[in-house]
Amino acid sequence: MRAVLPLLCAAAWLLGAPALSLKKFHFKSWMVQHKKTYSSREYPHRMQTFASNWRKINAHNRRNHTFESTRAPLLHGWGREKHNCSATKSNYLRGRGPYPPSMDWRKKGNFVSPVKNQGACGSCWTFSTTGALESAVAIATGKMLSLAEQQLVDCAKDFNNHGCQGGLPSQAFEYILYNKGIMSEDTYPYQGKDGTCRFQPGKAIAFVKDVANITMNDEQAMVEAVALYNPVSFAFEVTDDFLMYRRGVYSSTSCHNTPDKVNHAVLAVGYGEDKGTPYWIVKNSWGSQWGMNGYFLIERGKNMCGLAACASYPIPLV
Numbered sequence: 001m002r003a004v005l006p007l008l009c010a011a012a013w014l015l016g017a018p019a020l021s022l023k024k025f026h027f028k029s030w031m032v033q034h035k036k037t038y039s040s041r042e043y044p045h046r047m048q049t050f051a052s053n054w055r056k057i058n059a060h061n062r063r064n065h066t067f068e069s070t071r072a073p074l075l076h077g078w079g080r081e082k083h084n085c086s087a088t089k090s091n092y093l094r095g096r097g098p099y100p101p102s103m104d105w106r107k108k109g110n111f112v113s114p115v116k117n118q119g120a121c122g123s124c125w126t127f128s129t130t131g132a133l134e135s136a137v138a139i140a141t142g143k144m145l146s147l148a149e150q151q152l153v154d155c156a157k158d159f160n161n162h163g164c165q166g167g168l169p170s171q172a173f174e175y176i177l178y179n180k181g182i183m184s185e186d187t188y189p190y191q192g193k194d195g196t197c198r199f200q201p202g203k204a205i206a207f208v209k210d211v212a213n214i215t216m217n218d219e220q221a222m223v224e225a226v227a228l229y230n231p232v233s234f235a236f237e238v239t240d241d242f243l244m245y246r247r248g249v250y251s252s253t254s255c256h257n258t259p260d261k262v263n264h265a266v267l268a269v270g271y272g273e274d275k276g277t278p279y280w281i282v283k284n285s286w287g288s289q290w291g292m293n294g295y296f297l298i299e300r301g302k303n304m305c306g307l308a309a310c311a312s313y314p315i316p317l318v
């Protein structure tokens with residue numbers, strides 16, 4: 001089986017202002033993941049070493065994409081193996097439309113939970129997952145729950161997820177399905193670091209009946225799913241320029257659009273169009289201070305940064 005990309009998941013506090021360079025950003029992520037701290041005297045030297053290793057690893061990987069056994073000691077999830085976030089087969093059947101020109105689940109009722117903050121853990125995929133399921137349950141029952149990201153961080157490893165080192169929403173939905181449920185934020189609070197699984201079946205409050213995997217690169221199917229059914233979890237590639245996002249429709253020429261490059265998972269809660277530019281309305285997990293009250297807009301219709309590479313949403317069991 002092909003290794004699936006462990007999304008590293010950029011974290012908000014790593015971004016700072018003004019935005020950090022990507023090198024610094026990767027270095028800080030690496031420090032967090034490996035629990036390193038350096039004195040301010042040591043730091044510049046350590047970062048130089050890291051940057052030089054990083055360049056070598058990337059250069060090596062560019063030369064030899066199939067060489068999987070050279071595991072870069074430094075980087076988890078970056079430039080190491082050939083990854084592919086797409087489901088091997090999709091099970092979403094798209095209709096023909098037409099679809100409404102705009103949609104915003106936040107305005108339809110109490111269907112989108114407040115923006116959360118993943119902190120210094122590469123757990124974006126857990127927030128994308130809980131956000132999608134919280135909406136699914138709210139749409140089906142009218143009840144807004146807050147679900148436990150920490151359970152996914154601690155317990156979903158058998159489904160090819162890696163806690164604070166990344167994971168994928170589609171695989172997390174599968175975990176919740178087979179695990180028979182997920183607990184609440186209150187009974188299994190978020191800690192933002194890897195821990196041992198403390199799932200208690202009696203305290204599960206939300207359940208998954210099925211997982212809809214949208215066909216790779218079928219962005220129109222994402223539109224249909226968001227228009228007709230549910231907010232949709234998706235992944236895309238965060239590059240340097242995204243770290244400077246403040247407002248407006250994000251569009252990039254520096255990111256790629258293939259399933260092997262995505263590194264951040266989020267939740268599409270709607271879409272629209274501004275002066276001829278179609279966009280997605282996206283809930284991030286970097287707190288409500290980031291972007292536009294925790295949200296951003298990204299250009300729609302071009303598979304921007306690979307956003308249509310691996311989209312999915314859960315069908316709740318209610």
Ligand SMILES: *[C@@H]1O[C@H](CO)[C@@H](O)[C@H](O)[C@H]1NC(C)=O
Binds near residue numbers: 063064067
């Ligand atoms: C490329 O990978 C193969 C193994 O898959 C290895 O034998 C070969 O030496 C590698 N080449 C380079 C230039 O690293």
Ligand SMILES: *[C@@H]1O[C@H](CO)[C@@H](O)[C@H](O)[C@H]1NC(C)=O
Binds near residue numbers: 086088090211213
């Ligand atoms: C959906 O995606 C998940 C994770 O990639 C996978 O385990 C599951 O088999 C997929 N389902 C279908 C029906 O393809």
Ligand SMILES: *[C@@H]1O[C@H](CO)[C@@H](O)[C@H](O)[C@H]1NC(C)=O
Binds near residue numbers: 087
């Ligand atoms: C990724 O996986 C999908 C589904 O298995 C496949 O169709 C696609 O060609 C793969 N893409 C890459 C770049 O490996």
